[in-house]
Structures are given as C-alpha cells and as structure tokens.
Amino acid sequence: MLSTGTLRAHLLAARLAGSVATSREANLRSYRLFAAGDPRVLLGLEPRWPWSEGELLTLMAEKCGVSADPGHVTGPDVIDPERTLGALEAFAARLRSVARRRAPVLLGTGHPHRLLEFYASLAQALSAAGCEVLTPAQGCPVDITTRFGVRTHRLDYVRGVALMRDPGAQRSGCAPGVHSHSPLPVRTALAALAESELPLPELVVGDHGWVCAAGQLGLEAIGLADTDDPALFVGEAEGRVSVAVPVDDGVRSDYYRPLTRYVLGRAALWA
Incomplete structure (x- = not known):
C-alpha cells in the first residue's frame, strides 16, 4: 500500500x-x-444561508489551505497537502463503509479527460466488493446551457462511470466525454432510477454537479474539488456533502494513479 509520505511527495511533485x-x-x-x-458555480447546490466573498475565502483557506489574505489577488495559489491527505482518509472511509454494506453506488465525472481512470478504478473495486454500480438513463439526452447556448448532450457510461457525451459522438462506452459542471446529469440519472422504482445509490462519487446536486437531494456524496470549486466545500460545511477532497483537477490523468492506489488501499478494496 502506498505510504502517506510517498503520496505527500507525489502530490507536491505533480502539483x-x-x-x-x-x-x-x-x-x-x-x-x-x-x-x-x-x-455556473453553485453546481446544483442551494446554500442554506448567504455566503460573502470574505466568508468563502475564509472557508477555502480552512478547507484547502489557499491564502487567507484578501490582499493576495494575483499569481499562483496553494493547496495544503495535509488537508488533501486528511480528506482522502475520510473519502476512503466512506468507500470502505459502502463496500462493507455492498450497497449500490453511482459514479460520475465532469472531468472525463482527467479523472475517468480514477473513478473507473473505484467503480471496478466497488463492484468486485459486491456493490451494484448503477448506470441509469444511459443514452438519455440532457440539455445543458453552455457559453454557446443550450446544447443537447447525452448521458453515457464508461467502465461504470457516468459522463456527458457530445451529441456528435458516434460510439457509446468509449472515452473521453465532455467537460461539464452541470447538475443536470445526476438529476437525470436519479430521476430514471426513481421512475423505474430501482434502488437509489447509497453513495454518489464524483465531482462538480455530480456531488453537489446529489447532496442537495439528500444523498450521501463525496468527491474531488479544485480551489475554484467552492460549492463542494460549502456543501461539506453545511452538511450536504460528506467529503470534499482539495486537489488540482486539471493535471495529467496518469498523475492521479497514486491517489487511486492510496484510496483503494486505505479503503481495503484491493483484490
């Protein structure tokens, strides 16, 4: 199993x-x-109370380790690796709990180019542990507002992980999909489960709208979030998101492999 020290070094080296x-x-x-x-930044979350910019900066400094100085307005920002490691421990604990119960799970990502492999590895391990990895509403159209207007995408699954597919894509089940912050895909998936009277997931794993919209609907949700995605950390602070892991979500996909090994090891999900 990957050690905490080794992962900390990797987090810093891979930025x-x-x-x-x-x-x-x-x-x-x-x-x-x-x-x-x-x-566009609420990601399907409806905050319980108003958050000012100053309150959000304080929260993000606490949750992620970004600079708390309001005078710091340009240049790079930071994520405290200790906060990432602590959140990964909590993330793994939720996976371990759902695996022990062999409960149904739903995984989805708005970052398929970067994070698909991470979530797909979790889906495979959870399935091997006896969890049903849900794939509702496959192929269903979802109208998403973009900077180019409303575009119709379709919900697809790759290795058990939901993503949005460009309407021009010819093949189903192949990577990659499109980048999306929208809460509509998870709402579509959950509505399909409810209409078919199938069990709802006991855990939703993902990022962006997948986590926030699921948490808003009362489902347990955990995921990864960058420092410019405050909604997941507000959801965690307000009790709608179980775990938000602060991590840069835009680096090379292979840089997340040590995170996968660490999480699966901590969750006791290695075969």
Whole structure:
C-alpha cells in the first residue's frame, strides 16, 4: 500500500497540491460568482444561508489551505497537502463503509479527460466488493446551457462511470466525454432510477454537479474539488456533502494513479 509520505511527495511533485496551476484570479472570481448566486458555480447546490466573498475565502483557506489574505489577488495559489491527505482518509472511509454494506453506488465525472481512470478504478473495486454500480438513463439526452447556448448532450457510461457525451459522438462506452459542471446529469440519472422504482445509490462519487446536486437531494456524496470549486466545500460545511477532497483537477490523468492506489488501499478494496 502506498505510504502517506510517498503520496505527500507525489502530490507536491505533480502539483496536485502545494503550488497549483489554478490561479488566484480564477479562485477569487469563483468565490465572487458563488456569493452572487451564479448557477455556473453553485453546481446544483442551494446554500442554506448567504455566503460573502470574505466568508468563502475564509472557508477555502480552512478547507484547502489557499491564502487567507484578501490582499493576495494575483499569481499562483496553494493547496495544503495535509488537508488533501486528511480528506482522502475520510473519502476512503466512506468507500470502505459502502463496500462493507455492498450497497449500490453511482459514479460520475465532469472531468472525463482527467479523472475517468480514477473513478473507473473505484467503480471496478466497488463492484468486485459486491456493490451494484448503477448506470441509469444511459443514452438519455440532457440539455445543458453552455457559453454557446443550450446544447443537447447525452448521458453515457464508461467502465461504470457516468459522463456527458457530445451529441456528435458516434460510439457509446468509449472515452473521453465532455467537460461539464452541470447538475443536470445526476438529476437525470436519479430521476430514471426513481421512475423505474430501482434502488437509489447509497453513495454518489464524483465531482462538480455530480456531488453537489446529489447532496442537495439528500444523498450521501463525496468527491474531488479544485480551489475554484467552492460549492463542494460549502456543501461539506453545511452538511450536504460528506467529503470534499482539495486537489488540482486539471493535471495529467496518469498523475492521479497514486491517489487511486492510496484510496483503494486505505479503503481495503484491493483484490
């Protein structure tokens, strides 16, 4: 099993934590938009109370380790690797719990180019442990508002992980999909389960709208989040998201493999 020290070193070397590529400008812009109630950064979460920009900065400093100095407005920002490691422990504990119960799970990502392999490995391990990995509403259309207007995508699954597929894609079940922050895919998937009277997932694993919208609907949800995604950390602070792991979500896909090994080891899900 990968040691904590080895993973900490990898987090810093791969810039998954420490000084990360997500800029201070991007972070502050997201906090400003969240405070204004912009749905593009709420990700399906409906905050229980108003959050000011200052309160969000304080929260993100606590949860992620970004600079708490409001005067720091440009340049790089940081993720404290100790906070990442602590959140990964909690993340693994939730996986271990659902695996022991052999409960149904739903996995989805808005970052298929980067994070598909991470979630697919979790899906495979959970399935091997006896969990049903749900794949509802495959092929269903989902209308998502983009900067180019409303575009119809379709919900697809690759190795048990839900993602959005461009309408022009010819093959189902192949990677990659499209980048998406929308809460609509998980709502579509959950609605299909409810209509068919199939069991709802006892755990939703993912990022972006997959986590926030599921948590908003009262389901246990855990996931990865970058420093410009405050919604997951607000959801965690308000009790709607069980675990939000602070990590850069835009590095090379192979850089997440040590995280996969660490999480599966801590969750006792290695075959």
